[in-house]
Amino acid sequence: MKRLHVVVASTRPRRVGPAVGEWFAAxxxxxxxxxxxLVDLVDVALPLLDEPExxxxxxxxxxxxxxxxxxxxxxxxxxxxxxxxxxxxAPSLLNALDCLYTEWFYKPVGFVAYGGSxxxxxxxxxxKQVVAALRMYPTVEQVxxxxxxxxxxxxxxxxxxxxxxxxxxAMLDELVRTADxxxxxxxGRG
Amino acid sequence: MKRLHVVVASTRPRRVGPAVGEWFAAxxxxxxxxxxxLVDLVDVALPLLDEPExxxxxxxxxxxxxxxxxxxxxxxxxxxxxxxxxxxxAPSLLNALDCLYTEWFYKPVGFVAYGGSxxxxxxxxxxKQVVAALRMYPTVEQVxxxxxxxxxxxxxxxxxxxxxxxxxxAMLDELVRTADxxxxxxxGRG
Numbered sequence: 001m002k003r004l005h006v007v008v009a010s011t012r013p014r015r016v017g018p019a020v021g022e023w024f025a026a027x028x029x030x031x032x033x034x035x036x037x038l039v040d041l042v043d044v045a046l047p048l049l050d051e052p053e054x055x056x057x058x059x060x061x062x063x064x065x066x067x068x069x070x071x072x073x074x075x076x077x078x079x080x081x082x083x084x085x086x087x088x089x090a091p092s093l094l095n096a097l098d099c100l101y102t103e104w105f106y107k108p109v110g111f112v113a114y115g116g117s118x119x120x121x122x123x124x125x126x127x128k129q130v131v132a133a134l135r136m137y138p139t140v141e142q143v144x145x146x147x148x149x150x151x152x153x154x155x156x157x158x159x160x161x162x163x164x165x166x167x168x169x170a171m172l173d174e175l176v177r178t179a180d181x182x183x184x185x186x187x188g189r190g
Numbered sequence: 191m192k193r194l195h196v197v198v199a200s201t202r203p204r205r206v207g208p209a210v211g212e213w214f215a216a217x218x219x220x221x222x223x224x225x226x227x228l229v230d231l232v233d234v235a236l237p238l239l240d241e242p243e244x245x246x247x248x249x250x251x252x253x254x255x256x257x258x259x260x261x262x263x264x265x266x267x268x269x270x271x272x273x274x275x276x277x278x279x280a281p282s283l284l285n286a287l288d289c290l291y292t293e294w295f296y297k298p299v300g301f302v303a304y305g306g307s308x309x310x311x312x313x314x315x316x317x318k319q320v321v322a323a324l325r326m327y328p329t330v331e332q333v334x335x336x337x338x339x340x341x342x343x344x345x346x347x348x349x350x351x352x353x354x355x356x357x358x359x360a361m362l363d364e365l366v367r368t369a370d371x372x373x374x375x376x377x378g379r380g
Binding site for chain 1 (some may be wrong): 201202204205237238239240241242275276277278279280281282284285287288312316318320322323324
């Protein structure tokens with residue numbers, strides 16, 4: 001079974017990302033198509049890009065970059081649980097993408113985006129421009145969450161609107177299909 | 191005379207940003223339209239957004255955010271000396287924008303972008319989406335530098351192609367005009 005990393009992309013204090021990520025990871029485990037792992041960028045603790053060499057060389061001098069490289073290398077597919085700041089991608093996610101290179105190649109990515117009226121979709125659209133440079137395959141199927149703060153319980157857990165579980169299933173199905181199809185293109189495995 | 195901050199946006203090791211920034215700041219001083227200050231984001235040393243409250247509140251608990259707020263508040267116009275990573279804005283610049291809010295309002299911004307074939311223009315176009323959310327005015331006039339690594343001297347200083355000084359002048363003229371026009375809209379000054 002292929003490995004899916006559900007990446008909680010926001011790292012700011014008081015973020016809602018973990019609640020949304022936990023909901024989605026549980027949904028993905030129910031789906032059954034992947035070995036599901038929740039990855040929190042707070043735990044990854046990457047500073048802004050501080051490697052002396054280009055990420056395309058794969059030569060990393062810092063332990064934090066090496067750890068992140070090993071994490072991304074191990075995954076076959078990703079779901080980014082993504083907030084939107086100023087109509088754009090969060091710097092924490094952009095930096096996590098930019099710190100590596102070939103580790104991302106030929107892996108599909110889906111988005112669980114959240115925001116107010118925009119449901120984070122402007123951030124997703126911008127992220128698609130970046131992942132395209134990294135030879136990733138962004139799924140058309142996505143899980144956009146409108147007005148996320150209205151869907152948090154008193155204990156802080158996320159309660160999805162009725163249409164979201166079906167959207168999650170469609171995205172997971174497409175991630176399984178595309179991860180299988182693209183795997184032969186990945187270096188050392190083709 | 192209004193104050194222009196020329197912001198060196200890249201913070202990665204072995205960046206060429208300082209060489210380009212020093213060239214542009216010298217050019218801006220010759221132009222004479224602004225009191226010119228060179229600001230290096232390495233010195234600003236912002237971590238990824240770590241404030242508990244929304245930047246729109248202006249309530250900052252960290253000294254690094256307060257210092258950055260005072261710096262941006264003091265400026266009347268900006269030039270971002272901007273690299274391009276993966277066809278996109280650098281996380282260091284995006285994070286520096288996202289950490290503040292009203293400090294940016296109604297201030298014009300020009301771009302000295304650099305890259306290979308793209309001259310950093312894809313990063314500029316993406317940055318315009320973000321600065322628009324911050325009520326900044328991005329000038330049409332810009333200074334795009336193709337194949338920047340071919341324009342560095344042996345001592346690392348930047349030697350511009352022949353057309354760049356005129357492009358810099360046109361951008362500076364527009365920054366002066368728009369900084370003057372927009373200043374009355376800024377809070378506490380209108």
